[in-house]
Amino acid sequence: MSEYILKNARVIDPGRNVDSIGDIGVRDGVIEAPEKLHSPEVIDLSGKVLSPGFIDLHVHLRQPGNTQAETIATGTAAAAAGGFTSIVAMPNTTPAADNAGAIEFLRQNAAAQGVVHVLPCGNMTKEGKGQEMSGIGSLKSAGVVALSDDGRCIQDHALMRHVVEYAKSFELPILDHCEDNQLAAGGVMHEGKWSVLLGMRGISGASEELMIARNIILARQIDWQIHMQHVSVRESVKLLRAARAEGIRVTGEATPHHIALTDECIKRYDTNYKMNPPLRSESDRQAVIEGLADGTLTAIATDHAPHTRTAKEVEFDSAPCGIIGLETALPVSYTILVKGGVLTLPQLIRLFTAGPAEILRFKNYDLAVGSVADITVIDPEACWTVDKNTFRSKSRNTPFHGMSVQCRPVLTMVAGKIVHREF
């Protein structure tokens, strides 16, 4: 296999608290000391920033079941272009990834067609229906890194308790979509001023808050880790902050859209602003940003949810929830958080690297010699305009088309292989 020296980059390696100009060597897919290489290809990265590969905890690849919207090939290509070297594949495919065979299918296809690491996530319950526990032990043997019923939330608290206890025996973290169905009441957007003015059925923030409280109670009682997906409500952040201060094993992620957009965006009924959890109020948006800044939320995850143009080109009520995010996550987050003066660049990079790695219980996710050469290089000075027509994703359902952003992934290396390069 080939050898590389990645020279003169600003190396930001949150796992080892490194932030300095330096060279990184790669041989046979792992990090190697530059002086030990024989005939490396030298890539000059002056002015660029190099870090461990980005991890996205929350991606819908749609294969099997909806390959018109995305495939493993296009989804992982979009990930590579967005700077991600590992993505966690949500199990709500058709059929659902609730058994070892489905995980085997995903792994084989990812190995054959994927360009980044696809980390399988299995359903907590059969078909994600929240009624019967899935074969969690077998899922673990098949290679899942976590469990989730994303898109849905187990409403039966006793069942959730058993799932968390059982998952603990197999050391699998839980990634939970927190939503009380009764309080969500079939809503299509955040319940607040804008749902009232637009006459739309609202999803109360309390629907998220209630299930986050439930999960905190279970995590404390069982002493196992529960990760809250796409945290969107001010009070949810507050609950998590208090629970983490007490040492309860709960974590949370934020999506780029919940830190960049609010429910007011829906006034033109553009279905590219429809997702679940919905875009919330400005006060909620600020609270999620504060949660990222003070370490309450330790990961940014995209909830990349591709849908075809046909599926989204309908009345707002009828549109499916979700937007794509892999190719806009870094620039949107950088623009809002770093340009916005809330985070430093190393803090932002932690949310894409060491943060999600800790949630997945990875040991030593860093650029130490001997680590797998998963590397992301970004150009923090690049100013550009989002153009959905340049996306590698098969879908175009983004609210960020036309947005002026700063920072761009320019080189992505997965296990020593360059899978994306823009210079």
Add this chain to the structure above:
Amino acid sequence: MQWTKKDLLCLYDLSAEEIEFILDTAAEFKKVSERRVKKVPALRGKTVVNLFVEPSTRTRVSFELAEQRLSADIVNMQAQSSSLLKGETLLDTVRNIEALQVDLVVMRHSAPGAQAFIARNLKCGVVNAGDGAHSHPTQALLDIFTVREKKGRIAGLKVAIIGDILHSRVARSNIWGLLKLGAQVTVAGPATLVPREFEEIGVRVCHNLREAVADADVVNLLRIQHERQTAGFFPSTGEYARFFGINDETLKYMKPDVLIMHPGPINRGVELTGDVADGEHSVILEQVTNGLAIRMAVLYLVAGCVKK
């Protein structure tokens, strides 16, 4: 002034001047309906499709009559007979309608924003005949027209809207129209049906009927739907009538010249007693008459802006 919009979607989109222009135009058309021959050639040669994706009798009949009196050619489509049930998207349905060289689509739909969504994608004009709980502009215009006719003005009047504000497109459209014309608006009913958020746009929110109507010049009562009871928004229509219904007793603490309005169909004995509905304060049937004039005015104005 010159009318410039090919669509009528929501009163929020209109200026006070535009709203008044519609009202003035409707006043002219109202005279037509009082003649022996009730027809004018204003829309001769134009085709209007009434696309009702949500069932309606009263609004549909009112639009249809308005179109006939303007001499338009009319096609009526209901969801049951359209291809929407066969899996065609709404956008495909209306694009097919437009391909038949139609000038105007009058549409009712259960999804808020459905008309705004198709109007963006069509060259023909779109008139909103009700989109979910969002907007019902012609109803609000006819309500405001009736008030102006009776009171001579809108600015400075106190208007109370009572009932299921949460689910009401009539309430939302009235609120925007009345605020733009300078009225003071109060919404009232139980808190389950009257969201506080309306305060953020300058509407008074109140949960006590007496307080809401004491100084009102106009009281507009909204229909209470039985399905809201089964969904748990209030315990019974009997209890609703007791605390929020208008009867002879409640009339006593209202202004002596108060107007009682209702968009219909009325539930006698729930929102108001039969005596009040048929009494001297009620303008409920005049609202229906004025609806025709408003719809003629709206169709006439927007049709003039559709580019051929």
